[in-house]
Amino acid sequence: RKCAYADKRSFNKCRESGRLYIYKCHAGLVEAVMPLYENEKNIGYLMLGQISDNKNNNTLIEKIPYWQEKYGFDTETLNTSIQSITYKSTEEIYAAAKIMEACTCYIAFKELIEPEESRVFKAAKAYIDKNLSADLDIDDICKELSLGRTKLYDIFKREANTGVSEYINRRR
Incomplete structure (x- = not known):
């Protein structure tokens, strides 16, 4: 539910600004969202996410007891999931988000999405x-x-x- 709430909140912020929005979710992972428009009407979003901007996974590993208690995940599943999270520097995340932003402009220009x-x-x-x-x-x-x-x-x-x-x- 927290993920859905964070997504909804990011969509609202993105819709209000009409621009790319980069944020950290409740789990400490970086996500980015960009609105898609057709004829100045918001018809959806492109998302990039669940990337860590922290080289050290210890911050995420420290949250394992909380996630176990809150969501009932087992330690092995959580460790495997944490190890699979991609690390990117802040600059790399921003660059990828800007590419995503360019993609939304291309999609709108070429009218690739139709409501x-x-x-x-x-x-x-x-x-x-x-x-x-x-x-x-x-x-x-x-x-x-x-x-x-x-x-x-x-x-x-x-x-x-x-x-x-x-x-x-x-x-x-």
Whole structure:
């Protein structure tokens, strides 16, 4: 739960600033989060993490009794996990985070991620275009897309700033 809480808190800070956010989680590991945007709307995050900026794992090893008591982990599992944690200097972590930041810019520029609603809208448009000469019924579109009427209308309002029937009439 602490990990999920830390992730949620980092997403909030990242969304508020609109920028890369680097932080230490409750376990003492470094993580970075960068927002993904489409048309100035936050649609997700890229994360980099669970890296140690401390060459000496003793700080983490000292927490073993706490983790055993709190989460019931056994010593061997914890030691194995701690030994597998990658060490990177602060400079290396920052450089990797900046590369991640560049990747988010590339993703946005190339439009490599498309929100679900945009995919549904495109599928609806394709279905409408394919069936323009037929007697198009909203329920048929909903059935084709496995979508409720309200959701379909909401998507058209957001994506095309119009209703479904009005969109069909304009296409005709």
